Amino acid sequence: MSEIDEKEIIHRLEAISKLKPKPEVAAQDLKQVRQSLAEQARPEQATQQNVWRIIMKSKITKLAAAAVIVIGLVVFFGNGQATLYAQVVEALENARTIHAVTKNLDNGQWEKNTEVWYEHGKGIVETSWRDGQKTYIRIDNGKYMWVYRAGDDFAKRSKTIDPMGVARKLLQVDSFRKQAIRDPSEDKVVNGIRYLAYVRSNPENTYRILTWLDEAKRVRGWEKIRLLDTGQWETYRIVEVEYNVELSPKVFTPSFGEDVEIVELDTKLDEHFDLDDALFTKEELGLIFAVHELVRCDEGLIFAVSSIRPTDTWRDTARAESGRFGVWHYGSFQFGSSWKRLDNYGRGRSYQPISLAEVYQADLQVTWTLFLPQGFEPQGPQECEFEVYISTTGKLREERTKDGLPIEQNFKSMAILPLPQEQIPLQQVMDDTYTNCA
């Protein structure tokens, strides 16, 4: 077969340049991306999910018009009202206690959906409700966070994730950083207190959020309103907020019932995947990659448990500075095949990775992987070479970009570790993996 020349390469690149999606597909997807952008601009109730996960899980992921995207970003993420935002944040932080209840309209009835208690210095408690039953409790005292789901016989305890962030999110405080517009026609007086209305809507004006502030710039409530097919507006979610009411200290006590065991999630994972016990560790891009377990299985397969986490320096700095609500996740990694040429006849050998499972907790990612060695002698390899592609994310990525440091890199030969001679049945490894992940 003839050698590929540059003309052929240009020909192929030009062939790619002629590819284009069908206009009707693009048009449909443009609509969906607009909706998605509007969704993103719409602050949701306090849940533990972060925006990335919500968006990436969403099925509304198709094509869009570039110009619209860029314009959309400017519209949705400009910060023209920073002063008001700063005042609202300050007012919230000065509150001694906060009690807020969200309600959803369900079959014409208002149902309690979330209830939050916050006390300065004590933390926050968030509960979710469905059909009048408590389904979820989260207590965060600024040091630890407990999460309990109704029906479980255990509650998870882990490190705190920003109690004030929960309150900010529930009260839609970030909307004042975006495009909240003053609307005096919606002002109201409640118990002698004047509430000033601010409104936000999506570009199609089919969805609005009305938020009320009192004179002290405290969020007093909000309403989500949607346009029905009948042309009428319907309020479908509301929040009512009280400040400086007395809260029972019991509220902040992590007590979930006699039979409920408290599981120390961070400790468990930290103990299980302790760097001191790892087979291999290496610091790269502000992250520490580690291999914790390496097993020779039957069928010639290799099994490995590996992890990635930020360095202690970065972890502490980021946690101290972070006002974000959500899981701290600073980077991820993927394995390559470590393909290597063996001779001049084009023969090579590789370890094809097959991902079995992944677990994320706080800033730790743990991955269980099978490797399929190819191109080796019949007795199989005596060692395993790890090709690792590391990519920073979030705040770490931002900071490294700002400092002009690499944000992602492929490490062709990150580690070469000897394989144990003893073989473990693959079935046993799979069973253990399932148990560990669960």
Added chain:
Amino acid sequence: MRLHALLARLTLSQDAVGDLMQELCLRLCQSRGLDRAKDPFAYAYRAAINLAFEWRKKTRLKLESLDEDCLPVQDSPGPLATMIQVEQLQQVLDATSRLSRLAREVVVMHYIEQESYEEIGRRLDKKPQYLRSVSAKALARLRRLLAADKSRPSEKE
């Protein structure tokens, strides 16, 4: 439409385009660079190129990943011809993903997006002459990479 079309060309996968478009939006939202950029579109454009190649590096593409909706409308080759064509396009894109960031951007902008070196120079804030030499070097490297790939045994072997 340009960012979308660009992502579609670089991934050859309509499903991936949807996800990447979302990711691009979010990255741009979180980045301070967009606010500071002299030309926000050029910034978004380069971000899209890098994102698409990041994705290529992470994903081992299979032949069937090319959606029909991404195929050129005017041609309707048979299934075998399509497969061969797709494989060739995948190969050249995979090789492009192994170029340096600048070389990759120049190759994409000039040969795939059909922009002149003057236009690319404005986007990247570089001299057109310099970009021509980057491009020439990139093509030579692509040739070597593709030749090396060709000599690799296929998975079936």
